[in-house]
Amino acid sequence: MKFTEEQIMRYSRHIILKEIGGKGQDKICKAKVFIMGAGGLGSPAALYLAAAGVGTIGIADDDVVDLSNLQRQVLHATSDVGKAKVFSAEDTLSAINPNVRLIAYKERVTSENVREIIRDYDIVLDGSDNFPTRYLINDACFFAKKTLISGSILRFDGQATVFKPHAGGPCYRCLYPEIPPAGFVPSCSEAGILGPVAGTIGVLQATEALKEVLGIGDQLIGRLSVFDALNSTFREVKIRKDPDCELCGDKASITHLVDYAQAPCAIRI
Amino acid sequence: MSDIKVDAVLDITNEVCPMTFVKTKLKLETLETGQHLEVILNDGEPLRNVPRSLKEEGHRIVGTKKDGTKFHLIVEKGM
Numbered sequence: 001m002k003f004t005e006e007q008i009m010r011y012s013r014h015i016i017l018k019e020i021g022g023k024g025q026d027k028i029c030k031a032k033v034f035i036m037g038a039g040g041l042g043s044p045a046a047l048y049l050a051a052a053g054v055g056t057i058g059i060a061d062d063d064v065v066d067l068s069n070l071q072r073q074v075l076h077a078t079s080d081v082g083k084a085k086v087f088s089a090e091d092t093l094s095a096i097n098p099n100v101r102l103i104a105y106k107e108r109v110t111s112e113n114v115r116e117i118i119r120d121y122d123i124v125l126d127g128s129d130n131f132p133t134r135y136l137i138n139d140a141c142f143f144a145k146k147t148l149i150s151g152s153i154l155r156f157d158g159q160a161t162v163f164k165p166h167a168g169g170p171c172y173r174c175l176y177p178e179i180p181p182a183g184f185v186p187s188c189s190e191a192g193i194l195g196p197v198a199g200t201i202g203v204l205q206a207t208e209a210l211k212e213v214l215g216i217g218d219q220l221i222g223r224l225s226v227f228d229a230l231n232s233t234f235r236e237v238k239i240r241k242d243p244d245c246e247l248c249g250d251k252a253s254i255t256h257l258v259d260y261a262q263a264p265c266a267i268r269i
Numbered sequence: 270m271s272d273i274k275v276d277a278v279l280d281i282t283n284e285v286c287p288m289t290f291v292k293t294k295l296k297l298e299t300l301e302t303g304q305h306l307e308v309i310l311n312d313g314e315p316l317r318n319v320p321r322s323l324k325e326e327g328h329r330i331v332g333t334k335k336d337g338t339k340f341h342l343i344v345e346k347g348m
Contacts, residue, residue, distance in 0.1 A: 015294060
């Protein structure tokens with residue numbers, strides 16, 4: 001790929017880096033990343049990936065912007081309240097970087113459409129806010145052999161990891177084998193979140209996505225990075241591939257995608 | 270430096286830091302290891318910083334020639 005003068009200038013701080021250079025930036029410009037959710041995690045992740053010049057960014061979200069989102073979902077502005085999140089996201093991202101091809105999916109991602117949606121992407125970044133979607137995305141990525149950059153947040157805590165079972169790493173079900181029963185999921189009223197925690201984790205996910213595209217560094221595979229904002233600490237928890245995992249284990253029993261039900265007042269962050 | 274065969278020439282006298290290095294780096298990426306790039310650059314900041322950055326990335330400066338207020342640098346591409 002031949003860069004234009006505008007692109008050389010725009011991406012100069014990447015190109016300067018020995019580990020990236022023009023060749024690495026070219027990989028970024030050709031990369032295709034799918035982001036599940038234009039919310040707390042998807043917002044910062046999408047902003048940085050668009051700014052970085054990721055060639056194609058797909059974003060799925062069936063929700064509209066609500067005033068209560070704006071405290072952390074930095075893709076959206078006050079004037080976007082009531083607008084579909086994916087279209088608000090498209091406007092913000094194309095204003096930041098018109099080089100990026102944006103694909104908006106204003107629909108609920110289900111077992112019916114998920115394979116079709118993620119098929120054209122290299123990487124899936126999960127910024128969803130509920131367990132049914134997490135399991136669906138994890139299982140779909142496993143079957144399609146897509147690298148999954150996972151993140152989650154609650155209150156003052158967040159965590160991120162990379163699932164790449166097709167390269168020997170664990171999957172989400174190795175970490176959390178079963179979807180938690182409704183009573184164990186915090187309710188809406190318990191689901192506060194310090195805004196910048198979403199930014200911290202979303203940006204960590206964007207970083208891992210770019211590392212995957214570039215093939216550099218030591219990825220968060222088999223390692224869960226756990227952020228504690230109140231104590232200002234990151235600690236690391238090892239995640240082992242579970243040989244008995246129902247999805248990626250030796251005697252896996254899950255052979256098709258499942259739509260789990262979401263409890264009516266379960267957390268949605 | 271006249272006996273070195275130059276494979277490409279780049280004038281960065283109209284660029285400022287860090288675009289001086291960015292343009293040089295991109296040009297070097299189009300060459301093979303061992304090939305030579307002649308870089309025309311200004312005295313002062315570019316002459317101080319561009320060669321240093323190139324060396325840090327594993328390239329070699331195999332010749333320098335003063336030409337009025339400009340300099341001609343011959344860079345051999347590293348690995």
